[in-house]
Amino acid sequence: MARPFPTDDSPAGQHLPEPGEWLGRYGDALYRYALARLRRPHEAEEAVQDTLLAALKARGQFQGRSHPRTWLMGILKRKVIDRLRAAARAAPKVDLDDLDAWFDASGHWRRSPRRWADPAAAAESSEFWRVVRGCLAKLPARMAVAFTLRTLDDCRPTEVCRELAVSPGNLWVLLHRARLRLVRCLEIRWFNAERSA
Numbered sequence: 001m002a003r004p005f006p007t008d009d010s011p012a013g014q015h016l017p018e019p020g021e022w023l024g025r026y027g028d029a030l031y032r033y034a035l036a037r038l039r040r041p042h043e044a045e046e047a048v049q050d051t052l053l054a055a056l057k058a059r060g061q062f063q064g065r066s067h068p069r070t071w072l073m074g075i076l077k078r079k080v081i082d083r084l085r086a087a088a089r090a091a092p093k094v095d096l097d098d099l100d101a102w103f104d105a106s107g108h109w110r111r112s113p114r115r116w117a118d119p120a121a122a123a124e125s126s127e128f129w130r131v132v133r134g135c136l137a138k139l140p141a142r143m144a145v146a147f148t149l150r151t152l153d154d155c156r157p158t159e160v161c162r163e164l165a166v167s168p169g170n171l172w173v174l175l176h177r178a179r180l181r182l183v184r185c186l187e188i189r190w191f192n193a194e195r196s197a
Contacts, residue, residue, distance in 0.1 A: 088145040135185035147178035
């Protein structure tokens with residue numbers, strides 16, 4: 001689930017601010033977006049730097065049809081996807097034959113996940129997102145990239161399949177396992193922690 005970013009007070013359609021102002025005005029929002037997807041602070045910083053350099057080179061193409069922050073976010077999204085693609089290509093293939101750990105022979109949960117008290121309230125919490133990033137970091141790289149591209153960045157399944165060089169069935173398995181592992185991780189690191197507090 002993508003998180004909203006704070007709005008800038010200036011209206012869309014204005015002129016692009018001077019490049020020296022970009023980091024001060026939009027840097028925090030750009031960094032938060034990159035960190036939520038790349039999970040590593042240094043990778044997020046590099047993606048923001050790449051974005052600002054690309055925007056500097058392309059500033060003559062800004063036509064004022066969107067807000068400057070929206071334009072920069074569009075560039076950042078492409079930079080993040082490029083980094084995720086590179087990571088997916090470099091990551092070793094994941095063994096997709098471990099469903100027995102989660103399900104019995106009849107396809108039922110071996111241990112069903114606990115109910116979540118209030119997912120909407122949890123989604124609002126910055127602490128919750130810190131835990132989600134930590135859980136994503138524990139996933140195998142290809143699984144994390146598949147989940148990030150499909151779920152957080154809302155890429156089409158065909159695009160994710162192409163980037164990861166997997167079949168639609170393999171993508172479904174990667175996503176399914178990523179969700180199972182995230183549920184388990186969140187159950188341990190967030191929901192159990194909430195109950196014990």
